[in-house]
Amino acid sequence: MNDSDTQAHNQPKGRPTLPATALVLIACICGWFMMQLEILGVRLLIPYFGSSATVVTGSVIGVFLLSLSIGYLLGGWLCTRVKDALWLGITMIAVGLWKCLIPSIAQQVCDPISISQLDEKWGSLLAAFILFGIPTVLLGTVSPVVVSQLTARTGNSGFSTGLVLATSTLASFSGCVITAFYLILYSLRTTLYVSGGILSVLGIIVLLTSIQHHLRSNIK
Numbered sequence: 001m002n003d004s005d006t007q008a009h010n011q012p013k014g015r016p017t018l019p020a021t022a023l024v025l026i027a028c029i030c031g032w033f034m035m036q037l038e039i040l041g042v043r044l045l046i047p048y049f050g051s052s053a054t055v056v057t058g059s060v061i062g063v064f065l066l067s068l069s070i071g072y073l074l075g076g077w078l079c080t081r082v083k084d085a086l087w088l089g090i091t092m093i094a095v096g097l098w099k100c101l102i103p104s105i106a107q108q109v110c111d112p113i114s115i116s117q118l119d120e121k122w123g124s125l126l127a128a129f130i131l132f133g134i135p136t137v138l139l140g141t142v143s144p145v146v147v148s149q150l151t152a153r154t155g156n157s158g159f160s161t162g163l164v165l166a167t168s169t170l171a172s173f174s175g176c177v178i179t180a181f182y183l184i185l186y187s188l189r190t191t192l193y194v195s196g197g198i199l200s201v202l203g204i205i206v207l208l209t210s211i212q213h214h215l216r217s218n219i220k
Contacts, residue, residue, distance in 0.1 A: 017085040017086075017209060017210045017213040018085045018206070018209065018210075020150055020153050020154070023085075023146045024146070024164065026085075026088055026092070026142065026146060027142055027143055027146045027164045027168040028167050028168055028170070028171035029092075029171070030091075030092065030095075030139050030142040030143075030168070031139075031143075031167075031168035031169065031171040031172040032171040032172065032174060033095065033099075033195060033199050034064075034068075034136065034139045034172065034175070035172040035173075035176045035179065036175045036176075036178075036183070036195060037132060037135065037136070038060060038064050038132075039175075039176060039179040039180050039183075039184060040179065040191060040192060041060045041064075041128065041131065041132050042055070042056050042060050043184055043188055044102070044106055044131070044188060045059070045060065045110065045128065048110040048111070048113070048114040048124075049110075049114060049120045049123055049127070050120055052120065054120060054121040054124065055120065058121055058124075059124035059125040059128045060132070062125065062128075063128040063129050063132055063133060063136070064132065064136050067133050067134075067136035067140060068136055068137075068139070068140040069140070070137050071136065071137040071138065071141045071142075072140050072141075072143070072144060074137065074140070074141050075140060075141030075142065075143065075144030075145050076144045078141060078144070078145055079144055079145060079147075080148075082145055082148070082149075085149070085206050085207075085209065085210040086207065086210045086211075087141070087145055088142060088145060088146070088203075088206050088210075089203045089205075089206035089208075089209075090207060091138045091139070091141060091203070092199050092200070092203025093199075093200050093203035093204060093207065094135070094138055095135045095138050095196075095199055096195075096196045096197065096198070096199035096200030096201075096203055097196065097200055098134065098196070099192050099193075100192065100193055100197065100200070101196075102131055102196075103188070103189040103192050103193065105131070106131060109127055109130050110127050113126055113127050114127075143164050143165070143168060147160050147161050147164050150163070
């Protein structure tokens with residue numbers, strides 16, 4: 001089997017559900033909300049574990065980096081099994097709902113840990129894993145799946161990878177700046193509810209579009 005045959009075998013079969021522009025936009029949206037969650041996560045943990053560099057860099061950022069790496073691996077595994085945007089829609093809905101859930105469970109998670117025998121570094125690390133690990137893993141799967149979908153359209157994996165990484169990173173930068181400079185000044189609970197609701201609605205749109213594509217394909 002030559003290289004082109006291998007590439008074709010690894011790509012999802014069937015035509016991708018969404019156009020290339022929509023796929024890149026999804027990667028950007030998920031990158032934006034991922035960085036927003038990271039910034040808000042620091043603010044959420046500070047009342048329980050303090051604002052030291054241990055909490056900010058060692059716990060929150062560390063958990064996000066580890067969770068993203070797991071998500072990238074999972075996304076790479078899903079690339080040969082995901083045929084359309086179903087997974088992207090499900091991921092956006094799940095993360096949106098999780099963000100809406102965080103304000104309700106944060107105290108129940110952080111209070112027992114903060115009063116336990118764990119010191120602040122291990123306590124904040126554990127709390128960050130519980131609150132942010134799953135949604136970050138899910139968001140990490142988006143880029144590999146989007147790259148796979150774009151490659152199925154363009155046939156150019158290098159360009160697709162570079163485009164997704166560049167645009168999603170720019171979106172993450174925007175999410176970081178806007179959240180740190182402006183959104184963090186408002187109610188943390190309200191910000192999580194609103195952003196979670198927006199992400200869930202967008203995910204529903206993606207999911208319904210994918211289902212509609214399935215129905216049309218079956219009719220044909």
